[in-house]
Amino acid sequence: MSGTPALPEGTNLRTRAIGQPTVRAEARRFVTGAGAYVDDLPAHRLLHAAFLRSPVAHGTIVKLDLAPALRMEGVVAAYDGEALAPHCQPVRGLLAHLPDMQAALQWPLARDRVRWVGEPVALVIAESRALAEDAAQAIAFEWTELPPMVDPRLALEPDAPRLHAEFDSNLMFAATVATANVEQAFAQAGTVVELAVRTERVTAMALEPRGLLAQWDAAQQRLTVHMGTQVPWMMQAVFASVLGIGCDQVRVVAADTGGSFGSKIHCYGDESAVAVAAKHLGRPIRYVADRLEAFVSDVHARGHEAVVRAAVDADGRLTAFEVDDLCGAGPFSIYPRGSVNESRHVLGLTGACYRATEYRARIQVAMQTKAIYGQYRGVGHPLACLFTEAAVDAAARQLGVDPLAFRRRNLVPDDAYPHRAPSGARFESLSLCACLDELARLMDYDRLRADQRERAADRERGVYRGIGLAVFVENSNHSSSNYGRGGAPIASRDGAMIRLTQGGGLHCAVGLTDSGQGVTTALAQIAADAVGAAMADVRVFLGDTEHTPVSGGNWGSRGTGISGEALWQAGVALRAQLVEAAAALHACSPGALELVDGTFLRRDDRACVCTLQALAEAIYFRPERFPRGFQPEPAAQRHYAQTEYDGIYTNGASASWVEVDTRTGFVKVLGHWIVDDCGTVINPLLLDEQLRGAAVQGIGQALFEGCLYGNQGELRNATLADYLVPMAAEMPDIHVGHVTTPTATSALGAKGGAEAGITGALASVVNAINDALAPLGAQVLELPVTPERVLRAIGAIDG
Numbered sequence: 001m002s003g004t005p006a007l008p009e010g011t012n013l014r015t016r017a018i019g020q021p022t023v024r025a026e027a028r029r030f031v032t033g034a035g036a037y038v039d040d041l042p043a044h045r046l047l048h049a050a051f052l053r054s055p056v057a058h059g060t061i062v063k064l065d066l067a068p069a070l071r072m073e074g075v076v077a078a079y080d081g082e083a084l085a086p087h088c089q090p091v092r093g094l095l096a097h098l099p100d101m102q103a104a105l106q107w108p109l110a111r112d113r114v115r116w117v118g119e120p121v122a123l124v125i126a127e128s129r130a131l132a133e134d135a136a137q138a139i140a141f142e143w144t145e146l147p148p149m150v151d152p153r154l155a156l157e158p159d160a161p162r163l164h165a166e167f168d169s170n171l172m173f174a175a176t177v178a179t180a181n182v183e184q185a186f187a188q189a190g191t192v193v194e195l196a197v198r199t200e201r202v203t204a205m206a207l208e209p210r211g212l213l214a215q216w217d218a219a220q221q222r223l224t225v226h227m228g229t230q231v232p233w234m235m236q237a238v239f240a241s242v243l244g245i246g247c248d249q250v251r252v253v254a255a256d257t258g259g260s261f262g263s264k265i266h267c268y269g270d271e272s273a274v275a276v277a278a279k280h281l282g283r284p285i286r287y288v289a290d291r292l293e294a295f296v297s298d299v300h301a302r303g304h305e306a307v308v309r310a311a312v313d314a315d316g317r318l319t320a321f322e323v324d325d326l327c328g329a330g331p332f333s334i335y336p337r338g339s340v341n342e343s344r345h346v347l348g349l350t351g352a353c354y355r356a357t358e359y360r361a362r363i364q365v366a367m368q369t370k371a372i373y374g375q376y377r378g379v380g381h382p383l384a385c386l387f388t389e390a391a392v393d394a395a396a397r398q399l400g401v402d403p404l405a406f407r408r409r410n411l412v413p414d415d416a417y418p419h420r421a422p423s424g425a426r427f428e429s430l431s432l433c434a435c436l437d438e439l440a441r442l443m444d445y446d447r448l449r450a451d452q453r454e455r456a457a458d459r460e461r462g463v464y465r466g467i468g469l470a471v472f473v474e475n476s477n478h479s480s481s482n483y484g485r486g487g488a489p490i491a492s493r494d495g496a497m498i499r500l501t502q503g504g505g506l507h508c509a510v511g512l513t514d515s516g517q518g519v520t521t522a523l524a525q526i527a528a529d530a531v532g533a534a535m536a537d538v539r540v541f542l543g544d545t546e547h548t549p550v551s552g553g554n555w556g557s558r559g560t561g562i563s564g565e566a567l568w569q570a571g572v573a574l575r576a577q578l579v580e581a582a583a584a585l586h587a588c589s590p591g592a593l594e595l596v597d598g599t600f601l602r603r604d605d606r607a608c609v610c611t612l613q614a615l616a617e618a619i620y621f622r623p624e625r626f627p628r629g630f631q632p633e634p635a636a637q638r639h640y641a642q643t644e645y646d647g648i649y650t651n652g653a654s655a656s657w658v659e660v661d662t663r664t665g666f667v668k669v670l671g672h673w674i675v676d677d678c679g680t681v682i683n684p685l686l687l688d689e690q691l692r693g694a695a696v697q698g699i700g701q702a703l704f705e706g707c708l709y710g711n712q713g714e715l716r717n718a719t720l721a722d723y724l725v726p727m728a729a730e731m732p733d734i735h736v737g738h739v740t741t742p743t744a745t746s747a748l749g750a751k752g753g754a755e756a757g758i759t760g761a762l763a764s765v766v767n768a769i770n771d772a773l774a775p776l777g778a779q780v781l782e783l784p785v786t787p788e789r790v791l792r793a794i795g796a797i798d799g
Contacts, residue, residue, distance in 0.1 A: 017525035017535050021685035024518040035256040038211035039288045041226055046213075047076055049274050049287035050132035052122040052139050053296065054114035057148035057369040057713025058163075061112055061121070065140035069124050072138060074131035077281055079123045079273070081111035088242050088276045091267060093333030095486030101173045101340060102367075103333035104164040108242070108273035114143065115163060115331035116369050117714050118296025120270045125277055125285060148713035152328030152366035153305070163331050163367045170367040172329055173340040175347055178360040179422050185320035185358040189311035193394040197387055199762075199783040200706030201303035203295065204376050205725055206515075208258025210298065211288030212271050214278035223250045223279060228257035230265045230513050231553030236545045237489035238267045238336065239275050254543035260515035261697070262375040263298045265555045267335045270297060295718035299334055299374025300707055301342060303327055304383055308350070310391040311358075316399060318410045320358035321351030321422075323387055328366045329373035336488040339373035340365045345380025345475070350387050352421040353432050353471045353651070354410045359422035369713045377697060378474070378755040379556065382762045385472040389763035390770075390781060393468070397774060403469055403767070404445055407436055411471060425473075428644075430651040431677045431739045432471055439469070439653040439675040442737045448657055459775070462662040465670070466772025470763035471653045476557035476678070476752025477743065481646035492641045495549025496567035498527055498574050499635035502620045504598065504613025505537040506571075511551025512563040513543040517754065518686040519559055525682055526564050526748065530571025531578070532595035533612060549637060557752020560682055561648065565746045566640040572747075574636040581632035582615050585625060640746070648743045650751040652676040654695070654760030656768040657732075662776070662794055665787030667703055667769055669730075674760065675737040678753035688736045691757040695734050698761020700726035706784050724784075 126132035212227035232252040311320040329339040396406035704724035742749025
């Protein structure tokens with residue numbers, strides 16, 4: 001069904017840009033090296049920043065002497081936490097609607113104590129990056145080590161050292177939810193499965209590391225920051241708060257950005273420090289993290305330990321789920337979104353695809369001496385899916401039922417919506433069963449099962465094949481429930497402005513950003529159809545707080561559904577205005593005209609009345625041609641927020657086909673499939689590539705990626721030589737299919753699809769591995785599933 005979405009009624013479109021697999025207009029610029037990232041931007045009198053970062057996980061600062069650095073050639077300034085503090089304000093990553101949450105104040109640079117390896121301790125500003133780095137290493141830094149707290153479970157022990165003296169425990173957040181009859185459901189179940197699942201921390205690994213160019217204009221008393229951020233409007237508010245100036249004194253520009261995946265929706269201390277120094281020194285300063293700094297200072301995510309249970313009655317019906325989840329989120333809660341949302345999604349979505357009516361969940365988030373936790377693509381959804389789908393597969397295996405048939409028996413039916421999960425999550429309209437059926441067709445499930453059974457010779461030489469399925473839900477089009485109610489300065493209502501240019505084209509200004517997804521092209525398709533113009537005549541401008549309307553930014557699969565809807569509505573309004581103007585110009589009724597591909601046609605005989613170019617010429621240069629008193633309006637602006645649900649959930653299903661070599665423990669992914677329902681598909685080419693890219697990230701976490709910490713809190717694999725990211729040669733063909741269920745909460749009907757590929761990937765890969773190992777009575781529930789863990793599971797090695 002991909003590529004031919006049903007457009008909203010009444011749009012009167014004859015040509016359709018929406019639904020076409022249009023290639024990104026900006027692709028040529030990027031592949032020819034003409035992109036302009038933070039490190040490419042010129043600036044007069046430019047200075048460079050480098051940081052001294054903590055080499056220990058936990059310690060008291062005894063001495064921090066900046067003098068040696070300040071004496072070095074080319075050094076303009078150096079700051080420690082005490083020197084910077086008079087020029088800035090600290091932040092605290094609390095969310096007001098979570099009253100039991102604890103989070104400490106965080107300054108841009110450490111003061112008194114360091115709490116993770118990589119925490120910025122001192123900032124050096126110099127004439128070049130090399131000089132700044134050399135000077136940072138010359139700073140005399142002495143500390144007294146304190147006990148590191150690496151294990152979140154130990155950090156929560158009553159006698160554990162306090163990471164922050166102001167709190168009586170290291171618990172950042174805890175929450176529970178339970179329905180009335182959970183115990184009864186488990187007591188009466190014919191089958192109960194219980195799994196202990198553990199996942200390693202991962203990090204987002206954008207091609208372009210975090211960076212910014214900050215410049216203070218003393219004459220205008222204004223700060224301009226160019227940075228690769230997903231949220232320029234949020235960063236405007238953050239910089240204003242940290243520097244103690246008004247929002248209108250800050251301009252944030254997010255132009256070309258080399259990937260984000262959630263890592264660039266936060267406020268980092270080093271970025272704030274650079275902005276503060278730029279204001280203090282009155283000169284532009286650039287900072288771009290190197291890869292080592294990215295490993296230790298970017299947010300981490302997804303390191304969890306959970307015990308999951310599922311109950312099945314005598315008829316093979318799932319009746320209850322239970323999850324007890326723990327994670328360690330670092331010493332501070334990342335500002336302004338907080339570091340507990342991943343766990344909150346685990347609480348809200350575990351078991352949510354199934355008809356089981358009883359549910360109990362407990363989540364705990366501990367403070368610890370590792371890098372700070374933040375949002376990473378899918379934010380908790382892949383974990384909820386992994387916990388659920390691993391338990392579902394285990395139950396099916398224990399019952400001796402085919403996992404596809406078991407899911408079909410237990411999924412919430414597609415005609416049961418709107419539906420509320422036992423956790424309280426509300427779903428507008430999902431297509432779980434349709435997606436699973438389409439997945440089975442797309443992957444030819446029965447053929448793969450037959451192939452698996454027929455490979456006795458392979459099994460005799462130790463090679464086992466397995467099929468893994470996963471069904472998932474994913475939140476998108478977020479309302480204010482996530483952050484607005486919590487007091488975070490993150491808009492839920494996005495604006496879009498569209499105007500007719502004097503040359504007859506369309507100029508669109510949208511507050512969204514593009515980190516490489518092709519957002520610009522998708523928005524151009526929306527504008528072209530909304531107005532009735534040709535794609536080639538549409539230009540889209542993004543990510544500049546000076547020149548675009550307010551937006552919450554590009555995260556959480558919200559861009560197309562929220563900003564795209566605002567642009568659609570602005571375009572529809574502009575079309576009506578332009579038709580009225582053309583009718584006035586040609587002395588006919590607006591109802592007699594329609595605008596198609598930039599041409600006004602008479603409805604009765606399809607004759608051309610005029611073009612957008614001719615109308616623009618009349619509007620801007622020949623006002624006397626219009627009737628006396630008529631004022632044509634060549635621009636429109638609209639704002640949109642989704643207000644009926646906390647978020648519009650999307651859904652889908654994925655499958656993996658793997659081969660496990662029990663002689664080596666090596667896992668090879670032979671094939672991967674995704675079926676996604678994100679409502680109206682704007683550009684199937686961009687969507688499918690996003691799904692594939694996200695699936696690669698999910699397969700990477702399932703098999704390769706993990707931030708490996710030592711007992712002293714040191715990150716042991718903070719280079720790309722040691723941290724394994726998936727490469728093209730290790731990836732299978734990834735096949736994509738679609739089911740289309742537009743949301744009724746918007747005219748466009750678009751929901752999010754950016755995270756669907758990763759949401760089901762962890763679970764489907766792990767389930768496939770365990771399906772392969774089932775004949776050996778073994779399973780692996782610790783991610784990444786390394787060869788060592790496979791060999792240990794089957795008893796080939798000890799441990």
